[in-house]
Amino acid sequence: MTSAPPSVDKASLRRAFIASLSGTSLEWYDFAAYSIAAATVFGHQFFPTGDPLVSTMAAFSTYAVGYLSRPLGGFVFGRLGDVVGRKRVLVLTLLLTGAATFLIGLLPTHQSIGAAAAVLLALLRFAQGVGIGGEWGGAVLLSSEFGDPARRGFWASAAQVGPPAGNLLANGVLATLSLLLTEAQFTSWGWRVAFLLSAALVAFGLWIRLKLEETPVFRRLVETGERPQAPISEVFRHERRALLAAIFVRVLPDVLYALFTVFVLTYMTQRLHMSRSEGLTAVMIGSGAQLVLMPAFGALSDRVDRRRLYLVATVAGIVWPFVFFPLVSGRSFLAVLVGVVVALTIHAALYGPQAALITEQFSERLRYTGSSLAYTLAGVIGGAAAPLLFTSLLAKFGSWEALALYVLVAGIVTIVGLCLARSRTGEPVGEELS
Template sequence: MSSPRITVDPRSLRRAYAASLSGTALEYYDFAAYSVAAATVFGDLFFPSGDDLVGTMAAFSTYAVGYLARPVGGFVFGRLGDVIGRKKVLVYTLLLAGIATFLIGLLPTHAAVGGLAAVLLVALRFAQGVAVGGEWGGAVLLSSEYGDPRRRGFWASAAQIGPPAGTLLANGVLALLSGVMAEDTFTSWGWRVAFLLSAVLVVFGLWIRLRLEETPVFKQIADRNERPSAPVSEVVGQERRALFAGILVRVCPDVLYSLFTVFTLTYITKELDMSRSQGSTAVMIGSACQLLLMPAFGALSDRMNRRKLYLYGTIAAAIWPFLFFPMIGGGSFLLLVLGIVVALVIHAVLYGPQAALITEQFSPRLRYTGSSLAYTLAGVIGGAPAPLICAALLLWFDSWWILGVYLVLTAILTGIGLWLARDPAVETEEEAAAVTEAVTT
């Protein structure tokens, strides 16, 4: 018996794309605001020491906490997303991220309450990570399960636009604040404004998500009574290869992104005597380019083999540090901008198709859980320790070349993931039979 056909209203499709993009952008605004603050002011405010680099490493340790918390979010919210639905879970994750970020803006510093300040910061960073861990898988499905599965690369890229959009907004707000304020004022309280603004963004995100219906694919699964009772166990027991593939393909892009948007801000200020605003400006320009490149490369992956495109990006990622660091050695701002833009273009080659590549590894009834676990567990070995490892390697070897070697090793892991991954042709054909392509006229 053939599958019931699902008719997708074009307005709902556009609304789902907007909900996926805006919600993810908000949560990555929260994450990026912390990342920039960790690289610039949190070391002195929450982890004071006599050595600037040691203080920065301590701040990056709490940066890693956000990644380490993601598997908790993937486990809890991923399971709920396959059991109770995508929409409800995405409302919960949005609220959790927004409240945690707002409270960071109210935290007392070490000078006021001593070590308690660092404890509170770590706790709120953990809450941010839990929220992001549950957000990504659902945001990807929100747009891709409304859209034509034959164009999954494009529709799933809505969630991928969120990180550069959030990074652009966070860097822009913090750069503006540091530019219009005296250094002492910004360090004292100006940085807090960027975190308090999350309250406004949460209200906007909720307005969009609460107006959206559940995805057609999940409705069909629920109507057939095919919702899993133990999705985590099923993924680990039945779709283990897909899980390993999904984890490994994320490692290199995560490290690449952390290296060029987080650690580079520290590198140029400590090693090249360049200003914080120069680094933030370069990241903003690169992130702005990604806003268009993410959906473009997502769409390109619908027209060519997705794994092959991903492999090209991985090779480019492994090569670029060996060109980037000598290029910026003279302290040129223009070369810094060029270098970071190229790095983020390479990241877009990987990140644009990534959502589709990971989600299509799993069966639809386990897709939220499987995608969330792959995404979050990859962060533990990729993005979480990356800034800390980079800082430690620079401290121990006192040379940039070891950073390039580190990225090459992560590229090898991602190559193994691509070898384990499968192409989606069969599943796409089967799912396409159950979903009517949206009419765009």
């Protein structure tokens, strides 16, 4: 059967939107702080090799751990979200990610405890990934299940704004520290401040989420006894096409995000010999624009066919690296700024509608599990390896063409996913997905 969520007052809908946005923003602040530190500091602090590029590659390997551990979070918390409820799971994921991030700020470096520092860093990064893996599916459902299906793209985009908001905040904190401290102070202890600040931010996020009610859709599933007993096996048995489509459509956005918010800092400092602060500023401005662009593109996807909008943005994402790298070759900050802002605008056109596109592929009783599995498994294919592959390709070939071709391959995978995906813009999504 097909069912729409019960009517809900606008105050509850606004609270759900804010909780989804604030929670994911805080968790992605943690994730973004790690990403920036991996690109600029962790190579020297935890993986000293004498070669800056090799040290950065080692640091990016722990960056990848955060993506590789996401499926565990998707499996564990996705299942719990469909069985015990969205709200309870989202409190747990926030606590896990916040604790791991705070401990990174206290972690001794290689100089103090040797190779054990890198091992502990990888373990904490693993915990971060598990928390994020369970976060996304629930955050999307938190806002979208309170809302009108005709505006699913807009309401679901609340969770999508989390990454640029968290990235903006993390870049802002680290950029401010870079300006206030000397290079020696920043690399010695200044970077830790950004991680320790997460304690206050996570406390605020918990306060917001603990005040929430459970979503109307999950309450209805409880009342009717329709909660799944084995949601993971049901997804793999009955909704395989939906799962494959949802995984593939995420690949290009993850690769683009890794390129233009993480690896771009490495490329600017080590290949173009520009300052870290210039790269951070460009990423901050682009992320600031995404705060508006993502809900705007989410809303636009409610008015046009979501798959068609996604396809146009995918083609733009494939083309742009072939424009970006020649554009910034002159080492002009203005060129870098324009290049990053355009790239993140394209990413917003993909990421804004993405939450609605993915969740509407699954029946409502399996949405948390299906969406979480798609999100986390796609992260392994797309986001996990991207910074490491970009760095390896640059080290091996020494030119940007190999980087652009990598993006092209990711784009082709996403187009395959769009061919598999169902177009359900504006439809109430219930049990039947035929």
